[in-house]
Amino acid sequence: MRIVVQKFGGSSIADPELIRNVARRVVRAKQKGNRVVVVVSAMGDTTDELIDLAYRVTASPHSREIDMLLTTGEQISIALLAMAINELGHEAVSLTGYQAGITTDHAHMQARIVNIDPERVRQELDQDKIVVVAGFQGMTVTGEIATLGRGGSDTTAVALAASLKADLCEIYTDVDGVYTADPRIIPKAVKLNYISYDEMLELASLGALVLQPRAVEFAKNYSVPLLIRSSFNECEGTLVGEVASVESCHPVSGVAHDLNVAKIGIFDVPDRPGIARNIFRTLAREQINVDMIIQGWVRDDRNDIVFTVTRGDLEKALPVVERIVKEIEASGFVYNDRVAKVSIVGAGMITNPGVAANMFKALAEQGINIEMISTSEIKVSCIIEEDQAIKAVGALHAEFFK
The missing domain is CATH 3.40.1160.10 (Acetylglutamate kinase-like)
Structure with a gap:
């Protein structure tokens, strides 16, 4: 049974x-x-x-x-x-x-x-x-x-x-399944019949609120078939499982956005082995989760490091960062809690060149400036101004789901 x-x-x-x-x-x-x-x-x-x-x-x-x-x-x-x-x-x-x-x-x-x-x-x-x-x-x-x-x-x-x-x-x-974007802000978003564990994990961690990321991670590690359904109707929902064939995948499966983001930049970080370890180990010891990290070009044996945390962790992170700046003899730091992260996710990106370029084109055509970029084999994320997030999601959805 x-x-x-x-x-x-x-x-x-x-x-x-x-x-x-x-x-x-x-x-x-x-x-x-x-x-x-x-x-x-x-x-x-x-x-x-x-x-x-x-x-x-x-x-x-x-x-x-x-x-x-x-x-x-x-x-x-x-x-x-x-x-x-x-x-x-x-x-x-x-x-x-x-x-x-x-x-x-x-x-x-x-x-x-x-x-x-x-x-x-x-x-x-x-x-x-x-x-x-x-x-x-x-x-x-x-x-x-x-x-x-x-x-x-x-x-x-x-x-x-x-x-x-x-x-x-x-x-x-309270939703029928996993959509190509949040249907509350993109009325033309389409429900997916199937999505891979990896794609669902990325979407969940990037702001899609259908599933908790740890739940998807458990499902992937133990090959648990997941079915996302609405408790208010009898729709079939979205099945989450192993990717069937990367070759046949649409390049992008979904567009996600996350407003729970803050950006911190540390200036003139000494360019020597162990500095990055010290910065992020110190943050980890304070139970501060870091997401995107960018290190700038080296000049005069120094560079800039920019990273993101959740807004909930920002207040806790700032005194830690202030202490780090003094310890490593950086010149200072800044932060911005009025940013957002928009992302595209799709297993088909692996075999479809130019997806990132199309993403950047769609944002540029709307006059949206990109402040940070992070990529993996199946996702591209950009940090932008918070008040541009909804417009960005609409532009990306229109670009990849024509």
Whole structure:
């Protein structure tokens, strides 16, 4: 009998009627002969409301207590959904992340799954139950509750699917699947029937909000087939899997944009071995994630280094950068938090010369200046002014999806 893991986000279970709708969908999957595991997020805006509540109590809540607080949102969801499924005549059992065997590291609010022992889940499935698991959470080896960061329920679902060797992991959300661009700003965006793990990973990390990047990484590493579907209709959705044939791929599969970007530049960095290591190791020790990095041309044994971080990390990064500048005897630094990243992604870029040139042409024709460029085999990203982002996405979509 097939094992299917289904994940439903907060918008899919935002009120009692939506919870009942999800229960009916889960039961239909069971009636098709599947063994079903369901992973759910907190209802609607519950997580945001709990965070707001914490900061109304204290200006600096401890991360451990934040995790203790936030995990209650998913526990409400799993209990209510299990009740709704039981009401339909099918036995269901709700499990917290810990009860489902999910072990994490100790990084509160940004924990990573280090192991899953799915024995309890298997036992419940063997008793013909539908298993409802709290997403976004696990427990450390020392018994502390930890959360997986925003979008962590996606990672929970895919990791469970991998550990159970599930036949399919369905991610239900408020969109019909993966589109060639955000359909909210590009009405002509087209839903993709299929996309490769690598393409989906790039799109997710570049600002497409359909899936969390760590979830896609899990799926790729363990070959978990993913199906992205809407919880509000019966559309087929988008299947995420291995790339079938690079030769037959359209050069570009999607256009993404990310407004959660800030740029930092360090001037007159001494050009000697180990300097870049020192800069970025220091930032890493402060848990600051760096994305794009550009090193300028050497002049008088010095160069400039520019890199990007998330806007959320900028405040934490600036004092670190100020300290670095003094330590390496650079001349100074600047930052800009009014930039955006626009990207094109496609496995077909490998065999189609000129894709980057066409991207730059499309931006130039709109008078959009490029401040930074980063490339890989299947993506090209540009940093531009924030207020040009939407226009840039429209121009790129028009260029590559005529």
